[in-house]
Structure formats: structure tokens, C-alpha cells
Amino acid sequence: MGKHVAVLMGGWSPEREVSLWSGEACARAAESVGYRVTRVDVGRDIAQVLGALKPDVALNVLHGRPGEDGTIQGILEVLRIPYTHSGVLASALAMDKAQAKIILAAHGIAVPEGRLVTREEAARAHVLPRPYVLKPNTGGSSVGVFIVREDQEHPPQELNRVDWGFGEALIAERYIPGLELTCAVMGDKALGVIEIQSDLKFYDYEAKYAPGGSRHILPAQILPIIYQKAQMLAVEAHRALGCRGISRSDFRYDDRTGDESGLVCLEVNTQPGMTETSLVPELAAHAGHSFGELVRWMVEDASLDR
Numbered sequence: 001m002g003k004h005v006a007v008l009m010g011g012w013s014p015e016r017e018v019s020l021w022s023g024e025a026c027a028r029a030a031e032s033v034g035y036r037v038t039r040v041d042v043g044r045d046i047a048q049v050l051g052a053l054k055p056d057v058a059l060n061v062l063h064g065r066p067g068e069d070g071t072i073q074g075i076l077e078v079l080r081i082p083y084t085h086s087g088v089l090a091s092a093l094a095m096d097k098a099q100a101k102i103i104l105a106a107h108g109i110a111v112p113e114g115r116l117v118t119r120e121e122a123a124r125a126h127v128l129p130r131p132y133v134l135k136p137n138t139g140g141s142s143v144g145v146f147i148v149r150e151d152q153e154h155p156p157q158e159l160n161r162v163d164w165g166f167g168e169a170l171i172a173e174r175y176i177p178g179l180e181l182t183c184a185v186m187g188d189k190a191l192g193v194i195e196i197q198s199d200l201k202f203y204d205y206e207a208k209y210a211p212g213g214s215r216h217i218l219p220a221q222i223l224p225i226i227y228q229k230a231q232m233l234a235v236e237a238h239r240a241l242g243c244r245g246i247s248r249s250d251f252r253y254d255d256r257t258g259d260e261s262g263l264v265c266l267e268v269n270t271q272p273g274m275t276e277t278s279l280v281p282e283l284a285a286h287a288g289h290s291f292g293e294l295v296r297w298m299v300e301d302a303s304l305d306r
Contacts, residue, residue, distance in 0.1 A: 002034040005299055006055035006081075008072065010041035013064025014143050014165055022274035023061040029295040030059065042067065047075050057302045058083040059295070061274055068271040069095040069138065077304060084298045086270040087306030090242040094270045097137050097171050100241060107240040109233055110264045112252075114173030122170050123159035131175035134159075136166040147175060176252040176264055181220055183234035184248040184272065184283045187301065190231035191283040195220035216279065218286050226253060229260050237268045244306045245298060248272040248280055 007030065009023020010016055023039065030037050038053060040046070042062060050058070058081050066072050070092035076083040086094070094100050101111045117127045122134055130152060135145040144166035146156040158164075180196040195217040220227060234249040248269045254262035272280045284294040 002036060003056040003299065004038065004054075005030050005035045005057050005059050006038050006040050006050065006053055007059045007061055008040050008042050008046075008067065009061045011062045011064065011067055012043075013062075013067075014139070015063035018273055018275065019061060019063045019067070021276075022063070022278070025276065025291070026059060026061050026274050026295050029292045030299065033292045033296045035296075035299060042072070046072070047079065050075070050079055050081060055081060057081070057299050059299060059302070060084050060271065063271050063273070064139065065095075073306070080304060082302040082304050083306070084302045085245045086241075086243045086247065090244065090306075091270050093241050094243065094247075094268045095138050097135070097267055098169075100268060103240055104237055104265055104268075107236060109237055109240065110261075112173040112176060112264055112266065114171055117170050117172050119159050119164065119168045119170055122172065123155055123157070126155055127172045128174065133173045133175050134170050135173075137169040137171050139166050176254055178252055178254040178256065178262060179220075179222070181222070181230055181251040181253050181263075182248055182279055183230050183251070184246060184280045185234050185238040185243070186246055186284065186287075186289075186297070188235065188239075190234050191280075192218055192286045193220045193222070193227050193230045194218045194279055194283065195222065196279075214277075216282060218282060222253065222255070226260065226263060229263055233263065233265055237265055241268055241270075243268065243270055244303075245301050246272060246280060 007023050007027040009019045011019055027037050027039050058076055060067055060083050062072060068091060070088040073088045073091050098116045105111050121127055130148055130150045132148050181193055183193045184191045196214050198214040230251055237249045238247045250266045252264050252266060274281060281291050281294060
């Protein structure tokens with residue numbers, strides 16, 4: 001048998017379900033290419049579980065906290081278990097959208113105009129001129145995201161829910177019309193660029209993960225100079241935050257501009273989804289890598305001190 005790979009999935013974030021889907025897909029793929037696999041549904045005893053299991057590699061397929069914010073990466077560093085994707089600092093920075101935007105902007109990467117607000121502020125009154133976007137500062141998978149339209153008199157009332165589970169810090173950003181684009185980076189190389197289209201109100205959780213919720217146009221039907229610019233910016237964003245392994249950068253492109261000035265980086269995902277409808281496996285396949293080969297690449301790329 002090959003290396004013993006612990007596939008870390010589940011956890012306790014709002015993205016638990018997606019992580020379980022991603023984790024099972026990756027576990028099956030890892031087995032198909034010859035690895036010995038243990039599926040680990042991550043709980044708060046994860047340090048003890050991994051200490052007893054002693055895998056050769058941890059394939060991190062967690063989404064949200066604690067798998068995407070540097071926490072699990074720190075545990076793996078202490079246990080000296082090589083792991084996939086980004087390290088402690090890059091994971092923590094990318095997870096905090098406000099801090100990530102500061103770093104990306106400092107590297108000359110255009111980011112949306114906006115500001116950090118509290119949930120109380122955002123629920124009480126409009127925090128930016130309409131239309132604008134509200135999203136959790138440390139969330140993913142488009143959970144807890146709202147587009148506030150020009151004709152919307154009041155802020156989203158869902159923000160007042162007593163069972164709100166997406167944190168008290170929100171990012172308010174100017175709404176950017178146009179196309180939804182995404183580009184993955186594998187190692188230090190950009191893969192293709194996908195345009196995401198959806199008949200739903202925007203590319204939300206349902207559009208991402210429900211069958212038929214969105215259409216992926218690959219390669220994106222945009223000007224070659226914009227396509228290449230998105231690839232270049234994805235690599236620059238990956239490097240600026242210190243990412244390793246696989247990352248995926250999401251963009252909006254205001255195609256009314258007709259040039260590069262309309263391309264804006266929304267965020268960098270250090271733990272992108274790996275389900276059957278996910279973008280990174282599709283981008284890898286377009287570049288000639290089967291899903292099994294993609295998972296094997298991630299396992300062999302695993303290391304410490306990332």
C-alpha cells in the first residue's frame with residue numbers, strides 16, 4: 001500500500017455538509033490511486049485522534065473554521081504531520097477578508113471598495129450607497145451573503161435573527177455588475193478561467209452545490225487579454241497571501257469597461273470545494289488532470305512549515 005492519508009472532513013462550521021461531500025470524493029479518489037485512506041470527521045478531539053492515527057499525510061478537505069483559518073494547520077504543525085493546501089499564516093489571512101484585501105491592494109491587485117462593519121450596524125441602516133453586498137468577514141461558500149438592491153428600503157432583516165451563525169463582523173462592498181469569474185492556482189501555475197452563470201439571484205450556496213444551480217463556461221468567453229489578466233492576478237494573489245498547494249481566486253468583471261480596469265478580485269479560497277460540481281476539479285480536468293491525479297498531486301505536495 002502507498003502512504004497512509006488521513007482525509008480531514010466535516011468539522012463544525014456552517015460548511016460542514018459541503019466538506020463531507022468534498023472529503024468523501026477525495027477519499028475515494030485517493031484510494032483509487034493507491035493510497036491507504038482513513039476518513040476523519042473532525043471534532044474537537046482532533047489532536048488526540050491524529051496523534052493516535054499517525055498518518056503520513058493529512059489531506060485537508062475542511063471548509064470554514066477550524067480547517068481554513070490556520071487552526072488545523074497549527075495543530076498539524078505541532079504534531080509534525082505533513083498537510084495539504086496553505087499554511088498557518090496564509091490560511092488565517094485569506095480567511096479574514098478585510099485583512100486579505102489590505103494585502104492584495106498593497107500588491108496592486110484591485111479589490112472592491114467597502115468597509116468592515118458590525119452585524120448590528122448593518123441591520124440598523126444601510127452602511128453603503130445601494131446597491132451593495134454584505135458578507136461575513138470570515139465565511140465561505142456564499143453563506144450569509146446578501147445583495148442589497150437599489151430599491152431595497154431596509155437592510156436585510158435576516159441579520160436580526162437570534163440564530164445568526166456567521167459572526168458579528170461583516171464586509172460591506174460596492175456591488176460590481178458584470179461577470180462572475182474564477183481561476184485556480186496549482187502550485188505556482190494558473191489553470192483556466194471559468195465564467196459562472198446562474199439563473200438564481202446570485203452565485204449563492206444553492207447555485208454552487210445544487211445540481212443545475214449554475215453553469216460553468218470553460219474557457220470563459222472573454223477577451224484574451226482579460227482571460228490572461230485573471231490568470232496573472234490569481235497567481236499574484238496566491239503569492240501575496242503566501243498560499244501553497246491549491247487555491248482559487250474569485251473575480252467580478254464589469255464588462256462594460258471593455259478593458260482590464262473592470263477586473264476586481266473578490267477573495268482567495270485556500271480550501272476550495274472538491275465535490276462533483278466544484279470548480280477546481282473541473283479546471284484541473286480542463287488542464288488534463290483527472291480527479292485522481294489532482295488528489296495525488298495534493299498528497300505528494302503536502303509538507304510542513306508551509
